[in-house]
Amino acid sequence: MKLTFIRHGHMAGDPFICPERPVQGCLSEDYGILQAEATAEALKDEKFDIALSSPYGRALQTAEIVLAGRALDIRILPYLYEWMPNRELEKVPSTVFEEMQREAGEAYAEETWKTDMGEGYFDMCTRIIPPFLKELGKLGIHSRMGGFVPDEHAKELSVAVFGHGGSLGVLLNFLLSVRPFPVGSFSFAHTGTAMIQFAERKGIYYPQLIIPALHKISER
Template identity: 75%
Template sequence: MKITFIRHGQMAGDPFVCPERPVRGCLSEAYGVLQAKATAEALKHKIYTHAFSSPYGRALQTAEIVLAGRDTDLRVLPFLYEWMPNRELEKLPSTVHEEMERQAGDAYAEETWKTELGEGYYDMCARIIPPFLKELGGLGVHGRMGGFVLEERARELSLAVFAHGGTLGVLLGFLLGVRPFPVSSFSFELTGVAELDFTERKGIAYPRLIIPALHSIQPN
């Protein structure tokens, strides 16, 4: 079993738009579309049996480009959207908003679990992790004893998840057992890719991050 996390390409337009498929205009033509096409080329030999995407257009358009020509089941999951700012702040004068951002930026990380700027880290975890685990359960992957129990049908599962840097950081941190903290331990560049495989011990599968070499020289 494998799970591959893929961040979207450079955005264009409304960051909150949830378009109908096929998606157009949510990635910039100058960079975003090219980034997604380059990712598709880099991953062309990878097999994905299932794919999940954020409903936001930049992630969904990236998924469509990367998965083009594949017979992969792509599902849009509404809870995979990015960190949600406090939309009420849009009604405030820009100077007030800027001052709030400055105060948050000047605070120690331990003081920013929750601010008036928007979702706190635990808010994101509660929104994303439980429904993600439910989706995995529907594919035959069940959280048990600090790892996962795989149904037979899930052993060859290869899942691609297209979303956002913060969202993917929450999921990756949870799966790898990284302590929750307002400052993420992971930074996904645009169209950055992180792959997890699962190794079994006594019937429990544990995720591990694959860290590739920067060259293709391998022993026979």
């Protein structure tokens, strides 16, 4: 089994838009589309059986470009959107908003589990992790005993997940048993890709982060 997490390319337009498909205008022409096309080329030999995506346009357009030419449907996960700011703050004067930003930026990380700026870390975990595990269960990959127990047909599945730095970071933290903390442990560049493979021990499959070599020299 393998999970491949792919962050969206450089965005353009409304960050909250959930567009109809095919998606246009959610990635910038000068960076975002080129990044997605380069990712498609880099992953052209990678087998994907399932594709999942955030509903936000920048993630979905990235998925469409990366998976172009493959006979693969893209399943939308409505909960896999990025950190949600407090939309009520759009109504306050800019000076008030800037002061709130300054105060949040000057606080110790331990003081920012939940602020007036928007979702807290555990809010995101609650929104994203349980339904994602349920989605894996539908695919035959069941969360059990600190790892995963796949149905026989799911042992060879390769799943591509297109999302955002924050939402994908929450999933990586959980899968790799990294302690929860307001400062993320993983930082995805635009179209940054993280691959999780599963190592089997007595019928339980445990997630492992793949860390590739930077060179192409094969061992003999």
